[in-house]
Amino acid sequence: MKKVVLLILGLFLCFPLAFGQKEAKNQAFTFGEELIFQVSYGWLNLAEARMQVAKRPVQTGAKTHYKIDAFGKTKGAATIFGKVNDNWGTHLDTSSLLPSLSYRHIEEGNYRKHELVHFDQDKKVAKMELYDRDNRSVQEVKEFDLPGTVQDLVSGFYFLRTMDLANLKKGQEILITGFFDKEIYNLKLIYEGTDVLQTSLGKKETYIFSPRMPKNKLFRGEFPVKVWVTKDQNKIPVKIKANLFIGSLNLDIESAKGLRNN
Numbered sequence: 588m589k590k591v592v593l594l595i596l597g598l599f600l601c602f603p604l605a606f607g608q609k610e611a612k613n614q615a616f617t618f619g620e621e622l623i624f625q626v627s628y629g630w631l632n633l634a635e636a637r638m639q640v641a642k643r644p645v646q647t648g649a650k651t652h653y654k655i656d657a658f659g660k661t662k663g664a665a666t667i668f669g670k671v672n673d674n675w676g677t678h679l680d681t682s683s684l685l686p687s688l689s690y691r692h693i694e695e696g697n698y699r700k701h702e703l704v705h706f707d708q709d710k711k712v713a714k715m716e717l718y719d720r721d722n723r724s725v726q727e728v729k730e731f732d733l734p735g736t737v738q739d740l741v742s743g744f745y746f747l748r749t750m751d752l753a754n755l756k757k758g759q760e761i762l763i764t765g766f767f768d769k770e771i772y773n774l775k776l777i778y779e780g781t782d783v784l785q786t787s788l789g790k791k792e793t794y795i796f797s798p799r800m801p802k803n804k805l806f807r808g809e810f811p812v813k814v815w816v817t818k819d820q821n822k823i824p825v826k827i828k829a830n831l832f833i834g835s836l837n838l839d840i841e842s843a844k845g846l847r848n849n
Contacts, residue, residue, distance in 0.1 A: 612749065613681070613684060613745075613748075613749045614749070614820060614847070614848075615745075615748040615749055615820060615821055615822050615847060615848075616640060616745060616748060616821070616846075616847050617640070617845070617847040618640055618641065618642050618643065618644065618653065618845075619640060619641075619642045619844075619845035620638075620639070620640040620843075620844070620845040620846060620847065621637065621638070621639045621640075621842075621843070621844045621845055622637070622638045622639075622823060622824075622840065622842075622843050623635065623636070623637050623840070623841045623842045623843075624636040624637070624838050624839060624840050624841060625838070625839055625841050626836065626837070626838050627836070627837050627838075627839070628835075628836050628837075631663075632662065632663055633661060633662070633663070634659060634660060634661045634662060634671065635658075635659075635660055635662055635841075636657070636658065636659050636660075636838065637657070637658045638655070638656070638657045638658075638741075638744075639655070639656050639657075639658070640653055640654070640655050640845070641653070641654035641655070641656075644681065645678050647678065647687055647688075650680050650681075650682070650687065651680070651681045651682070652678040652679055652680055652681060652687060652688075653677075653678070653679040653681060653745075654676070654677075654678055655676060655677050655678075655679055655741050655742065655745060656674060656675070656676040656741075657674070657675045657676065657740075657741050657744075658672075658673065658674050659671060659672075659673045660672050660673070669695065669696040670694070670695075670696065671694070671695050671696075672694040672695075673691075673692070673693050673694065673695070674690075674691070674692040674693075675689075675690070675691050675740055675741050676689070676690045676691075676741060677689050677690075677739050677740075677741040677742040679742045679745060683708070684742075684745075684746050684749060685706070685708045685736055685737075685738070685742075686706050686738055686739045686742040687705070687706055687708075688703065688704070688705055688706070689703070689704040689706070689739035689740070689741070689742070690702065690703050690704070692722070699720045699721075700717075701717070701718035701719070701720075701722040702715065702716070702717050702718070703715070703716045703718075704716075704739065704766075706733075706737070706739070708736045708737075711732060711733040711734070711735065711736070712730055712731070712732060712733065713730065713731045713733055713737075713766060714728070714729075714730050714731075715727070715728070715729050715730075715731065715769065716728050729769070731766070731769065733766060733771075734771060737766050739766065739767075740767055747816075747822075748816075748821070748822040748823070752778075752794050752816070752818075752822065755778045755794070756778070757778060757779065757780045758777065758778065758779075759777075759778045760775050760776065760777055760778075761775070761776040761777075761778070761796075762775060762776075775798070775799040776796050776797070776798050776799075777796065777797045777798070777799060778794070778795070778796055779795040779796065779797055779813070780794075780795055781793060781794055781795065781818060782795055782815065784815050784825060784826060786825045786826070786839065786840055787839070787840060787841055787842065788825065788840060788842075788843055791815075791817050791818075791819075791825055792817070792818040792819070793815040793816055793817055793818055793825060793826075794815070794816045794817075794818055794822075795813055795814070795815055795816075796813070796814045796816065797812060797813050797814070798812055798814075811829055811830040812827065812828070812829045812830075813826075813827070813828050814826070814827050815827075819848065820847070820848035821843075821846050821847060821848050823840070823843060823846070824840070825839070825840045826838065826839050826840065
């Protein structure tokens with residue numbers, strides 16, 4: 588069960604992974620936005636996921652950044668199988684919408700991981716710093732060459748929201764290149780059209796996307812995951828569904844505060 592909880596929290600963040608991108612303009616989110624989701628498996632509520640843009644910008648040299656954090660935490664009966672309390676984050680340049688810094692603070696049972704990744708988007712280099720269990724001293728430093736300008740796990744999600752989705756055609760593929768855990772990944776995201784969905788925020792028109800997944804022992808089928816994103820200026824995800832070999836996992840939005848567009 589612990590692996591299942593980690594899977595859905597990971598899907599929530601890794602869905603966009605990282606985009607090679609051109610200059611973008613953000614009209615979708617702003618400082619102070621907070622999205623909260625509930626993760627369930629059948630009738631069991633397993634976890635809560637929260638995505639939060641800090642109320643104030645972070646200044647690094649001459650660049651202004653959004654500080655964005657994503658949190659995943661088990662709750663209720665799911666904690667019996669092992670507590671999860673994870674924090675992924677990014678410093679996202681408000682002008683280029685490229686990350687300068689990515690970080691992960693992982694607490695899963697007795698396991699701990701603390702990692703920083705510094706991006707030099709001009710030189711196409713990522714510098715990883717891995718810290719000890721108590722997040723006090725650096726244990727490993729390594730540099731990686733990048734194929735171009737990239738996003739990280741969290742910033743890629745927010746960059747997706749700045750894209751013009753209105754002109755997509757059903758069946759169109761979006762190629763996604765991701766840098767995560769010392770490696771470059773390529774993923775195809777299929778646009779499946781639109782749907783009207785009843786959510787805790789009311790009835791919403793949505794875009795539907797499905798990532799093409801490699802064969803594995805957890806998912807059922809080639810396109811086991813679907814993501815519903817609101818068909819409005821905010822473009823927030825309101826539902827993620829993952830079909831497993833036994834049952835399905837659902838991540839549903841519970842509340843949204845501080846949205847840029849009302």
